[in-house]
Amino acid sequence: MTPSVVVDRVAKRFSLEHHRPTSLRERFVRRRWRRARPDELWALRDVSFSVDSGEVFGVLGANGSGKSTLLRLIAGVMEPTCGEIRTAGRVGALLDLSAGFHPELTGLENIDLNGALLGMGPSEVSAKRENIVAFSGLQSFIDSPVKYYSSGMLMRLGFSIAIHLDPEVLLVDEVLAVGDEEFQRRCLDRIENLRVRGKCVVLVTHDLSHVRQLCHRAIWLRDGVIAAEGKAESVVNAYLAAADKSQKVAEGGAGTRWGSGELEIEAVTIAGGTGVGSIPLTGRPFVVDIHYIAHVPVERPVFGIGIHRIDGVHVTGPNTSTGRFEIPMVTGRGVVEFRVDRLPLLPGSYALSAAAYDHSIRHPFDHHEGMYRFLVGKEGTGELEGVVSFDGRWGHVAGTRLSRCNLFEEVSRE
Amino acid sequence: MRLALPVFPRRNRSRAFLVWRYRHLLVQLAKRDLTARYKNSVLGVVWSLLHPFLMMLILAVVFSYVGRFNVGIPHYPAFILCGYLPWLFLATSLTTSVRSVVDAANLIHKVAFPREVLPLAIVLSNLVNFLLALVPLLGYLAFSGIAPGPGLFALPAIIGCQALLLAGLSMFLSAANVYARDVGVVLEVALFALFYLCPVFYSPEMILDTVPRAVAGAYFLNPMATLMVLYRSALMGTATPSLDMRIWGATALLASSAACVLGWWFFVWRQRSFVEEL
Numbered sequence: 001m002t003p004s005v006v007v008d009r010v011a012k013r014f015s016l017e018h019h020r021p022t023s024l025r026e027r028f029v030r031r032r033w034r035r036a037r038p039d040e041l042w043a044l045r046d047v048s049f050s051v052d053s054g055e056v057f058g059v060l061g062a063n064g065s066g067k068s069t070l071l072r073l074i075a076g077v078m079e080p081t082c083g084e085i086r087t088a089g090r091v092g093a094l095l096d097l098s099a100g101f102h103p104e105l106t107g108l109e110n111i112d113l114n115g116a117l118l119g120m121g122p123s124e125v126s127a128k129r130e131n132i133v134a135f136s137g138l139q140s141f142i143d144s145p146v147k148y149y150s151s152g153m154l155m156r157l158g159f160s161i162a163i164h165l166d167p168e169v170l171l172v173d174e175v176l177a178v179g180d181e182e183f184q185r186r187c188l189d190r191i192e193n194l195r196v197r198g199k200c201v202v203l204v205t206h207d208l209s210h211v212r213q214l215c216h217r218a219i220w221l222r223d224g225v226i227a228a229e230g231k232a233e234s235v236v237n238a239y240l241a242a243a244d245k246s247q248k249v250a251e252g253g254a255g256t257r258w259g260s261g262e263l264e265i266e267a268v269t270i271a272g273g274t275g276v277g278s279i280p281l282t283g284r285p286f287v288v289d290i291h292y293i294a295h296v297p298v299e300r301p302v303f304g305i306g307i308h309r310i311d312g313v314h315v316t317g318p319n320t321s322t323g324r325f326e327i328p329m330v331t332g333r334g335v336v337e338f339r340v341d342r343l344p345l346l347p348g349s350y351a352l353s354a355a356a357y358d359h360s361i362r363h364p365f366d367h368h369e370g371m372y373r374f375l376v377g378k379e380g381t382g383e384l385e386g387v388v389s390f391d392g393r394w395g396h397v398a399g400t401r402l403s404r405c406n407l408f409e410e411v412s413r414e
Numbered sequence: 415m416r417l418a419l420p421v422f423p424r425r426n427r428s429r430a431f432l433v434w435r436y437r438h439l440l441v442q443l444a445k446r447d448l449t450a451r452y453k454n455s456v457l458g459v460v461w462s463l464l465h466p467f468l469m470m471l472i473l474a475v476v477f478s479y480v481g482r483f484n485v486g487i488p489h490y491p492a493f494i495l496c497g498y499l500p501w502l503f504l505a506t507s508l509t510t511s512v513r514s515v516v517d518a519a520n521l522i523h524k525v526a527f528p529r530e531v532l533p534l535a536i537v538l539s540n541l542v543n544f545l546l547a548l549v550p551l552l553g554y555l556a557f558s559g560i561a562p563g564p565g566l567f568a569l570p571a572i573i574g575c576q577a578l579l580l581a582g583l584s585m586f587l588s589a590a591n592v593y594a595r596d597v598g599v600v601l602e603v604a605l606f607a608l609f610y611l612c613p614v615f616y617s618p619e620m621i622l623d624t625v626p627r628a629v630a631g632a633y634f635l636n637p638m639a640t641l642m643v644l645y646r647s648a649l650m651g652t653a654t655p656s657l658d659m660r661i662w663g664a665t666a667l668l669a670s671s672a673a674c675v676l677g678w679w680f681f682v683w684r685q686r687s688f689v690e691e692l
Binding site: 014015072075076077078079091093100102104105109112113116117118119120121122145 | 435436438439441442443445446449450453454520521522523524525526527686689690
């Protein structure tokens with residue numbers, strides 16, 4: 001198969017001037033008196049890979065790892081400092097295009113303008129105009145100036161134009177994180193459609209489940225260098241394992257703590273199936289202990305925990321109030337235990353929060369948001385897709401119709 | 415069948431070919447500029463005709479009653495209008511296009527397209543505006559009983575020559591403005607000076623009669639001055655006997671072509687660093 005994108009030993013250097021001179025005076029004063037070399041940043045170093053047609057290729061990495069720079073280099077917005085990028089056919093980028101809209105022009109006029117910006121000819125734009133409007137779902141607003149559009153509407157229109165470009169190479173940058181569920185779904189369908197027709201898609205995202213679901217292969221960029229490359233699944237796992245070691249919660253930093261302090265959480269421990277310190281496994285017991293100290297007697301406190309996957313997905317948030325477990329009074333030290341007999345979480349990295357509140361759950365005594373990290377090991381299950389294991393069992397009956405009532409049909413009849 | 419070429423070739427490909435492929439964008443941007451300019455005004459496009467006429471009235475009153483520049487010039491209002499319209503074409507093209515790249519910073523960061531389309535679209539929209547204003551000017555000339563000269567057939571060439579000059583200047587200025595934002599301010603002063611260096615409200619004979627021959631030659635090295643003389647000879651049939659218009663016309667064309675090539679070359683050289691500079 002011929003590669004659609006070839007990135008060959010590409011590097012990109014930026015100069016890091018904190019204040020760029022934009023007037024002649026600044027420029028000449030700087031030239032004359034301070035000739036020091038500005039700091040440099042190599043956003044990308046020696047990056048090589050190729051993407052075949054009909055392939056969805058993922059690019060993973062933390063913020064500032066060079067993902068967006070790479071995408072802009074492929075799109076041709078910037079030129080690499082060294083190395084070479086070759087692309088076969090038209091490169092389209094699924095970006096927020098609302099920057100190119102003119103507020104005084106109507107949606108339809110802006111479609112013409114933006115289509116031309118992406119390199120479409122007049123006949124191509126007029127052929128696709130109806131599809132673009134239908135895809136955006138803005139039929140009733142399309143003849144009003146876009147200055148009356150909400151930011152969400154602008155974005156939908158921009159994506160609709162970009163996605164109809166019919167490129168050989170489609171670049172997608174984090175767009176799946178915005179827009180409502182239904183619009184996201186349509187974008188994903190369209191990506192799949194392009195792939196089936198032999199186009200290639202390069203996807204940059206924080207959402208690891210998208211990489212798992214959509215991508216065939218992926219690279220993981222760390223500080224501008226490829227840290228891992230290969231099958232999407234193995235790259236995601238390598239990324240998760242490293243994110244776990246680096247002691248940082250995915251988006252929110254190293255966790256935060258707040259509360260009035262009458263009741264303080266001193267420590268939180270997690271125990272897997274085989275005792276304290278062992279790695280929790282899917283389908284095995286799982287225990288969280290909250291070690292507290294009450295500086296004054298507190299009546300009917302509520303203890304709770306929260307579990308987020310490392311990419312920010314909120315998995316669960318049980319507390320003693322929803323669990324109908326009342327603690328009448330606490331004084332001094334004690335331990336609150338949360339026990340799960342069969343852990344449904346799939347292997348991966350998770351962030352644990354723990355909190356102590358008053359009985360109304362309005363006043364925080366001590367809240368540790370995302371301060372604890374744990375890993376669910378792979379040994380417990382073979383399942384990989386999604387967040388939790390339902391631990392269900394499959395069945396099969398051949399040659400007959402089940403007479404069980406069908407819930408889906410019931411719903412649709414109503 | 416689509417050409418198997420990258421949309422935005424990185425090097426060694428013809429820049430002109432690239433701009434040609436984006437001609438539709440050029441037209442769309444010019445259209446956007448025109449529609450947006452008059453969208454919320456009551457008189458709309460009428461302004462592009464009314465504005466030069468009002469300016470002409472002011473100039474005619476000021477320079478005939480205060481400065482007495484009208485002495486020896488027949489049809490002084492028409493004379494002013496024939497110089498002021500090309501002047502307006504120049505001034506609005508340059509003052510708008512100088513910001514065109516800086517204002518489109520957002521787009522430049524996101525989409526790959528030949529960036530020279532931005533200043534060129536401004537020149538194109540102002541060219542359309544200029545052509546629209548020529549229609550009532552011709553009507554006014556006919557109404558005043560002024561016969562166009564034999565050079566009327568050369569009018570498209572004269573306009574093309576000015577468009578070439580403005581294309582070059584606008585590409586140079588918009589790229590230079592990315593490098594140093596002083597360009598916009600310098601341009602304002604330069605345009606103010608240039609207004610007096612062009613025969614808008616006085617006849618070039620005044621220059622030719624009062625200064626030495628060599629200085630007069632230098633005066634007509636300014637292609638805009640020559641172009642105004644050419645516009646008047648085409649539209650009003652005014653002859654400037656002491657000047658050989660064929661030689662000076664060729665000089666103006668040469669200067670305009672050189673401005674276009676050099677401005678383009680400068681733009682293409684600078685545009686590599688636009689993403690980082692903006």
